[in-house]
Amino acid sequence: MNEYPPDMISADGSSAAPSTFKSRPYDLAVDTIPKADLDELTAWMQEYPRLTMWEETTRFEREWAEWLGVKHAVMVNSGSSADLLMYAALDTSGRSGNRKVVVPASGWSTTIAPALQFGWQAVMCESSPETFGIDPDALTRLIDKERPDTVVVVHVLGVPNRMEPILELKKQYGFNLLEDCCAAHGSRHQGRKVGTFGDLSSFSFYYGHHMSTVEGGMVCTDDEELYHHLLMLRSHGWLKDLPVEKTARLLEESGMDAFHTPFLFAIPGFNVRATDINAKLGRIQLRRLDEVVARRCKNHAAYQQGLDGVIGYARPCEGDEVSSISFCAVADSSAQRKTIVEALVREQIDTRLFTAGNLGRHPFWTRKYGVFRAPTADALYEGGFFLPNNQALSVDDVQKICDVVQSAAG
Ligand SMILES: Cc1ncc(COP(=O)(O)O)c(C=O)c1O
Incomplete structure (x- = not known):
């Protein structure tokens, strides 16, 4: 069982940073869920709360959005699912345009995989010799030649991309910018947190990451329409998780009566929900x-x-x-x-x-x-x-x- 080292427990018995124990002196990744967090989770479960996605998820999403500085956050069951939904939301909202995407050579497979799975055309971009993220010069050449409607950046292992030339290109060409921050929680570029530059951004809460919900991820955006698509995509494509007014409008547009609301499927969706157990753990971890x-x-x-x-x-x-x-x-x-x-x-x-x-x-x-x-x-x-x-x-x-x-x- 994971214990805090004794010198890391505050007088009131709560955790202090660093939050982990050392399983081996120089492990690459340590378990970031110590005993105190599991005890708190267990105490909460003793109250017999609802465990499927519910109020804890909503609270965690609100707290995460506030921590990051974005309007909307949608919790999913992994960082890979967060990446998947970023692409899918562009498709279902009609913003994927020519479905051509520039992807970085260095990063992670599931940042790129949705492009192949959804039949988009992917073009790979050289890595920057400085940040190991996307190389702005190579990106400029690719954009000029390929005219993609989407560009994906990964902040490789937490090192922020040089965002100014990328944002300048975005202004000039108007592409969608997806930002994979799955290994970069809390990194800042010129004082601004990564995950706030793109139209959509993704985070992972897997073992060994900065915080863990066992499995889990988050998609973030300031764009209300994309947010609504993420909510539908996460759960079967149904309307149920949308704000009431929006549901009512879509219901009217579809010509179906209100009795159909719980099972009215607006778009082709997935089920990539996490649970309230994961979300509760996320809220505990977020405090640190x-x-x-x-x-x-x-x-x-x-x-x-x-x-x-x-x-x-x-x-x-x-x-x-x-x-x-x-x-x-x-x-x-x-x-x-x-x-x-x-x-x-x-x-x-x-x-x-x-x-x-x-x-x-x-x-x-x-x-x-x-x-x-x-x-x-x-x-x-x-x-x-x-x-x-x-x-x-x-x-x-x-x-x-x-x-x-x-x-x-x-
Ligand atoms: C850059 C990047 N994107 C996506 C992922 C996938 O996250 P998950 O393991 O939660 O699916 C990872 C995993 O480490 C990652 O490093």
């Missing part, structure tokens, strides 16, 4: 999120300082705050990566391949589009690896990890 973010930002900055001149890594824009999920270092070659990884393993420091490296070299993509080659995405594929960042890790721990990397990197 700012402390967690501060700790992750501090660790990330310590990595940057400790590895400067030692090895490659993402260079965020000046003044950006990086609440990373893991720190991505990039060796000069696969051979150098192997040497460093062996040294890390000897010291029991958890490490792993940098998720996908270049997604354009994975079968889900190559089967349809062939292999995507680009210098930065390939460098991430050949040399990228993870170093731990989590809320149980201290700056001293980070320093020790940097020392190991430094002596192995030669």
Whole structure:
């Protein structure tokens, strides 16, 4: 059973940051649901509340929207489902236009998968050598040539994209901007939280992320029409979750009588609901999120300082705050990566391949589009690896990890 380390429990017995226990000294991901959170959840369940999606979900959505600074948030059962609904909402609201989308080479498979599943045309974009997000110059060229109606950015492992050129292009060409923040909770670009730049943004609450609802995700938007589509898409395409006035209007338009309301299906939907159990846990975890973010930002900055001149890594824009999920270092070659990884393993420091490296070299993509080659995405594929960042890790721990990397990197 997860326990807070004794020095992290406040006098009143409640949690203090950091919120986790250390299962192993340098794990990449730690369980962010400690015993105190499970006790609170259990106490709530002893009241025999409704467990399917209900009032706790609504409360969590409201609190999340307020925390992020957006008008609307819709909870779903994973970050991948959040990504799925972003695409689907553009389709059902009639905003997907030519159904052509620019996707980033570095990120996550399910950020791109809906484009393939829904039969959109996807065009892959080179990664930025600075942020590892989308490369603004490559994006400019692609937009000029392909004229996509949608662009997706991923804030890779928490490092914010350089948003100004992307927003400038959006203004000029008028495309939809989808923002995947599934591993970037609380990161800020020029003082503004990621997840507030796009028409829609997505977050994940899976294990090892900044906070966890076991499984869970959130789609966010300021756009009321998109919000209504997300509500319908999440639950079978029915009208039931819409505001009453909107339901009444759609009912009238459909020519059906009010008796049909509970089962009136307006659009082709899914069932990607979470439960009130997940939402309750989310509300408990959200109370600590700012402390967690501060700790992750501090660790990330310590990595940057400790590895400067030692090895490659993402260079965020000046003044950006990086609440990373893991720190991505990039060796000069696969051979150098192997040497460093062996040294890390000897010291029991958890490490792993940098998720996908270049997604354009994975079968889900190559089967349809062939292999995507680009210098930065390939460098991430050949040399990228993870170093731990989590809320149980201290700056001293980070320093020790940097020392190991430094002596192995030669
Ligand atoms: C960038 C990104 N998008 C989407 C996801 C999917 O989130 P989930 O695991 O909750 O489906 C992840 C998972 O880590 C991710 O890193």
